[in-house]
Amino acid sequence: MSEKKFSKQHEWVSVEGKMATIGITKHATEMLGDIVFVELPEKGKNVIKEGQAGVVESTKAASDIYTPITGEIIETNQSIVDDPGAVNKDPEGNAWLFKIKIKNKSELDELMSKADYDKFAKENTN
């Protein structure tokens, strides 16, 4: 897999060929608190960069998940729907959200590197 790229909406993307795996960042889970509900897009759905592609809810509030890139949903992670708390434990690993067949690879260039994202996240805390 490629190095992860990051969005301003606190999602990460990991690319393998034409396929991208997407999740939310550790920083996002720390901001959200205990995740108690996950709603993922349906397989086959076409999603558009920065469009809404799911929901995560903490005890406090519901938050939309946005897709950082355009494409077709080809797989979703049902294990986190059954056990939403897993997202807090391993958000940038096993608790990925969905996989997308990438439509336009150039969109990836607009995303941040790990170092840039860490800086962005730090500046945007509180």
Next chain:
Amino acid sequence: METRKTALYEYHKSLDAKFVPFAGYQMPVHYSSSIIEEHKITRSEAGLFDVSHMGQLSIEGRDDLILALEKIIPTDLKNIKLNQSKYSFLTNENGGIYDDLIVRKVERGFNIILNAACKDNDCKIIKNAFDGKFNLKLHKDLSLIALQGPKASRILENITNGTSSLKFMNGKNFSYKGVQIYITRSGYTGEDGFEISIPNNIVEDFAKSLIAKGVRPIGLGARDTLRLEAGLCLYGHDINESTTPIEANLKWSISKRRREEGGFSGYKKIKSDMISKPSRLRVGIKPAGKIIAREGTNILSVDDQKIGSITSGTYGPSVNGPIAMGYVKYNFSKSGTKIFVEVRGKKYEAQVSELPFYKKSYVR
């Protein structure tokens, strides 16, 4: 408006609190652990809550004060015992609720605990009703902390001897390092516990002595999940100026004598709600799956009619599932009634449920 801080603010900071603005105060929403962890610790051990943002009002007076207070508070203040606390309200002309409160008989009159967001307005309402008689004192010098959980009693007994023999909704003065404090056996979590009214200048010392005995600090986040599991109302959400105590299913809190005699603000509407059944009722609601139905969510009947809406909803850590409260048309208020909640445009199965969601026996 500048956000206010409680006397424990710096102590919260030292305990790694995450703050949120609440009713004009900077309050901890949680500490270094998560809301769910703090919730579970309160249910299994003991948790300490800073609730100093709440109003602590003292009014001195005798029989004429009882008469004056009974005109705005629908509980039996003639027969309340010394050091006994009662859950009640300030009602408006239409039978709605200005605020819910705890009223307590003390030596020189009454102490009333008010919600932070309402306390200033409450004082105006009470002053108006008194027409210049009686002095109101809203204590800025006092903090209020709550110690809640199955281990609360044993731990507190070690610090303030004699507290473990207090009965539920009863209190009295105790001494801590030579300073007078007032402790009642009460709370807002569904657990056994105590609420401690204590001078600002000694509250941190007292809190530290509890933490040293293994008590964990708990924020407003867990306070909300705990009270919802316990089926307790949050003012401004589950009750407000347009809900009557009868609609809110809080008839039990209006003393029998007051139900019969009336003589308080809004009695006409409250009496009519008691006789002819209210048009709607506050109920518990349990979604079938994992979906969380939050405040404002529409409640639908099985034949797709809107029958009410959710006033509080979250995930209940001890129930291990979503829980909610809301108002439904009276005919749909029976426990077990199948309903739907409409979340983000989709309908999800749910049912009307008994309150509380989580049961624990209080020490009486």
